[in-house]
Amino acid sequence: MFFYIFLIVVASQRLIEVLIAKRNEKWMKSKGAKEYGKRHYRLMVAIHFLFFVSLIMESILGRSDLNSDWPLLVAVFFIVQLCRVWVIMALGRFWNTKIIVLKDAEVVAKGPYKFIKHPNYLIVTIELIIIPLIFNAYWTLFIFAILNQLILAIRIPLEEEVLNKQTNYEDELTSKRRFIPLIRKSR
Known part of the structure; x- marks a missing residue:
């Protein structure tokens, strides 16, 4: 029963995020923003x-029980969800599931963005580990942890390239210290 309740909560959360993203996309495009990475987004x-x-x-076919550490894992999951809300609030109308960039916009460098470059991707990565662990779904954990890293290897460089060309992204990154070190390219 917990499995189904958990899935409903996560599915509801994703639906709300899609609605927020659609609203933000409409606003950004009305201001002249452009979308990038449509092909990989579908993937x-x-x-x-x-x-x-x-x-x-x-979970159904394997009839897995909850992980013996499920209370701790669910607590971590909820902390990660609070971080997700923090990300969405920090980016405000600029938050989206797509790469949509408004030329010459100031890069958001508040909230979790003061500390790391891509907190939203870190949150998703943690979720794709924690959720299968809660339900002992180790095949799902293994397969989708790899697939997520492969898609991020495409998405993050594209996003950073577009932000570098269209915004003050590079200036913002090099002007602030962060918890996760920045590897600087020599010019």
């Missing part, structure tokens, strides 16, 4: 959808 959506299909199949 990313497919990976996230298949993650839940895999989780359901592995």
Whole structure:
């Protein structure tokens, strides 16, 4: 029963995020923003959808019980969700699931962005580890942890390239110290 309640909560959260993203996308595009990475975005959506299909199949067919450490894992999951809200609030109208960039916009460097470059991707990565662990879905954990890193290896460089060209991203990054070190390119 917990499995289904948990899935409903996560699915509801994702639906709310899609609605926020659509609203923000409409606003940004009305201001002249452009979207990048449409091809890989479809793949990313497919990976996230298949993650839940895999989780359901592995949990139902494998009849896995909850992990013995499930209370701790659920607590970590909820802390990560608070961090997700922090990210969305920090970016405000600029938060989106797509790469949509408004030329010459000031890069957001508040909230979690004061500390790391891509907190939203870190949050998703942690979720793709924690959720399968809660339900002992180790195949889902293994497969989608790898797929997530592969899609991020495409997405993050593209996002940073576009931000560097269209905004003050590089200036913002080099002017602030962060917890996660920045490897600077020599010019």
